[in-house]
Amino acid sequence: xxxxxxxxxxxxxxxxxxxxxxxxxxxxxxxxxxxxxxxxxxxxxxxxxxxxxxxxxxxxxxxxxxxxxxxxxxxxxxxxxxxxxxxxxxxxxxxxxxxxxxxxxxxxxxx
Amino acid sequence: xxxxxxxxxxxxxxxxxxxxxxxxxxxxxxxxxxxxxxxxxxxxxxxxxxxxxxxxxxxxxxxxxxxxxxxxxxxxxxxxxxxxxxxxxxxxxxxxxxxxxxxxxxxxxxx
Numbered sequence: 001x002x003x004x005x006x007x008x009x010x011x012x013x014x015x016x017x018x019x020x021x022x023x024x025x026x027x028x029x030x031x032x033x034x035x036x037x038x039x040x041x042x043x044x045x046x047x048x049x050x051x052x053x054x055x056x057x058x059x060x061x062x063x064x065x066x067x068x069x070x071x072x073x074x075x076x077x078x079x080x081x082x083x084x085x086x087x088x089x090x091x092x093x094x095x096x097x098x099x100x101x102x103x104x105x106x107x108x109x110x111x
Numbered sequence: 112x113x114x115x116x117x118x119x120x121x122x123x124x125x126x127x128x129x130x131x132x133x134x135x136x137x138x139x140x141x142x143x144x145x146x147x148x149x150x151x152x153x154x155x156x157x158x159x160x161x162x163x164x165x166x167x168x169x170x171x172x173x174x175x176x177x178x179x180x181x182x183x184x185x186x187x188x189x190x191x192x193x194x195x196x197x198x199x200x201x202x203x204x205x206x207x208x209x210x211x212x213x214x215x216x217x218x219x220x221x222x
Contacts, residue, residue, distance in 0.1 A: 045210040
């Protein structure tokens with residue numbers, strides 16, 4: 001079964017509202033990456049977090065890696081219509097070499 | 112200059128046919144991947160090659176056979192196509208354990 005879960009599956013917000021997606025793994029992750037996929041597009045890398053408790057910001061986006069390295073979050077402040085898409089976390093479970101993608105959160109933003 | 116390219120973009124074929132998807136990257140990366148994205152948007156890794164050597168081979172039917180003639184190319188051949196093979200197939204490349212660059216995807220529809 002899916003080992004990296006994201007919640008919510010879908011969120012619809014009005015432009016200007018905040019948005020958060022949560023990523024949870026049953027296994028410790030060596031690192032976590034976040035990707036964005038626009039409708040009809042392909043996943044595009046956003047950021048990588050490596051250290052326990054790490055927080056990184058990219059303009060209106062804030063990424064966190066949990067202290068236990070089993071969860072992560074992406075928070076978008078004051079969403080814009082350009083934020084529409086599906087956000088995926090992806091991590092390496094333990095010492096695995098492959099990247100396991102989360103189930104994704106689809107964000108819809110309306111005016 | 113397209114970093115990761117795939118052909119064809121769309122592929123419509125009948126059950127039982129054999130088809131191939133080609134992928135090329137001009138980023139000088141050592142590692143290439145094939146992912147399958149189903150109708151629920153789940154992204155699952157199928158194969159990974161590092162310097163032409165197969166390093167990840169997930170539980171994929173042996174009707175799927177990847178081939179890497181050189182480290183810039185990774186092709187996917189599918190024999191005896193089935194309805195359940197309908198999906199979007201993404202090629203990606205990266206340096207080892209770094210961010211992945213995805214191609215535009217190939218939407219395969221089996222009728």
